Amino acid sequence: MNNPTSQAELVRRSLKRRYRKERRFRLYGMIAVAIALLSLLILFADIIQKGHTGFLKTTITLDVELDGELMYLTDPTDRDEMAMADFTAPILAALKAQFPDVEGRAAERELSRLVGTYAASDLRDLLRAEPGLLGTTQTLEFLAHDTVSVYVKHADNPRYTVRLSDQQKQWVDELQARGVIDTSFNDVLFQNGDSREPANAGILGAIVGSMLTMLVTLVLSFPVGVAAAIYLEEFAPRNRLTDFIEVNINNLAAVPSIIFGLLGLAVFIGAFGMPRSVPVVGGLVLALMTVPTIIISSRAAIKSVPPSIREAAEGIGASRMQVVLHHVLPLAMPGMLTGSIIVMAQALGETAPLLLIGMVAFIVDIPDGLFDAATVLPVQIYLWASSAEQGFIELASAGIMVLLTFMISMNALAIWLRKRLERRW
């Protein structure tokens, strides 16, 4: 065995086995990565395939004669008259102009159902804003009725049921051929709050709500988390109390989010009497949830600062605080920011605790303050996903895409910040 040639032979033989092991290990790794990528791809493909139509709206463009006699309206500035006026009539008239041979009330009703529920009120808003238009003929774009929209977008999709009569289908086909009914980018989605009518429902309210909530969360949890991490790492004595605190921070990070929701309900709404459904309470709850994770990631970032830098500063006579502020913090900042942004992205997608504090309410208005009732993106998706109208299916998927876009941009920001801050050092 001690013979050098036989030893070399042994090594050579074992080499083969070692390389085989290595190849096998690499293969496992590649399979794992492939599975992960494939699931991500399937997820994205499915969502985009189902949801891309959510970014399209179906419109009906009509030449509407704003005839005062037809609407029983003489003065659009008179509030009583406006309240009594019939704004459906001119739209129906315009539709009838497209199909002059339609006769009878039943047929007329079917025809009028091609335009969305809010077409008449859109017309009223227009006249209220510009009374001078009374008596003129305007080319106006109305949102099509949900059923028409489903027919236009999903006629061949077995997942959708088209609730139109054969007569209506024929009209829609005809109007599409004439270019009266058309699809275009769904700007309504980014301009409106929620609505009972899928065609009018938008996600702007939820986006603003999410941003306000995240603002509160960030402003509260980042300074608190970083300060706690610095104190625990740099100043706190090592004793049983700090050990106990450390263990409990880790425990807090593992507490299910719905429990933070219950806590928020009991403490902020119950004990402090804060209003329900408002971003400030949502932000507080999410801050409670994110602080432990921020502390943990910030401590890890502080720990990774090389001790030689600390010694160098101490050796010149920098005080504890100066060592932290001038050297440790700048070096730990990229890690702290990355950790915080990733946990913020998680909080952005958090639903359960917000359901409990009432951010699940149906809210049409765009919130304009921290104390204004609001909902957030994931809750909006949840609401739409559980709605009965077919039009909400694609909206839920569109909402998911918007949410994912926000998350991916936040993660990209984290990577960009890390790269940028690291380059300075």
Next chain:
Amino acid sequence: MSNASSNIPDDITKTEKAAIKVAEPAQQDRREAAALEEGKTVGIPFCENPKFQLRNVEVSYGDTPAIRNISLDIARNEVIAFIGPSGCGKSTFLRCLNRMNDSIESCSVRGSLLLDGEDIYDPRRDVVELRARVGMVFQKPNPFPKSIYDNVAYGPRIHGLANRKSDLDDIVEGSLRKAGLWEEVKDRLDATATGMSGGQQQRLCIARAIAVSPEVILMDEPCSALDPIATAKVEELIAEMSESYTIVIVTHSMQQAARVSHRTAYFHLGHLVEVNETNRLFTAPEHELTESYITGRFG
């Protein structure tokens, strides 16, 4: 206890110089152990009007003793080298001189350590002020990840030594000149310090230390990470600096100790075995342990 070592008076502080006769080989081990246990130091551990007066210093990490009853004086403007095998406590002892051990929680220091007659470990003593007077250069070059200028200017800035930008510029230039680095870096003061070579980084660290005009500079194996050329430059620098500073240097290189220091102290297992004039210590050591070490029998 029986022979040579018992000739040494117990109160060593009164002895300028303790001479020990070479013992019989058979008795050597026992004698060594006895000498170590009593904490006697042979050679010239004390001097008149010292910068540091260190008496009966004991340091332990938790229950593990690292320094056992060491007494030593460090004179003004002298270069004293600490040598000894790894783990003998020379770095620990060095770090007591500016309380760099403070951040190690398990570390406890007993005994009297006086800098210019004032207690270093007085609880009322401000450690920041102490470190401004007793600067330190570390084993591995550790410049801040900032510009060359900011590295040197950092100390004067935090201590408020310069009120105007021009004063600060002068301090930076003066320190870099003293560290022999000015000619090499004067055109790129804004370049980041971590991009310099190891030797330049170490000289930058020396410049950073002298920028706050300390009285003492502690050097913890300053050349162990440097090549011979960079080492030669740093040693030259130490020789020049000895005119204005007291320098305590820990080194693993006996040649280095011989080249740069006036006195050399030999540490062994937490004991200060021998302190002597450098020439003397390397040519005619008084203690067998010292002799064994410098002749390469162990260490």
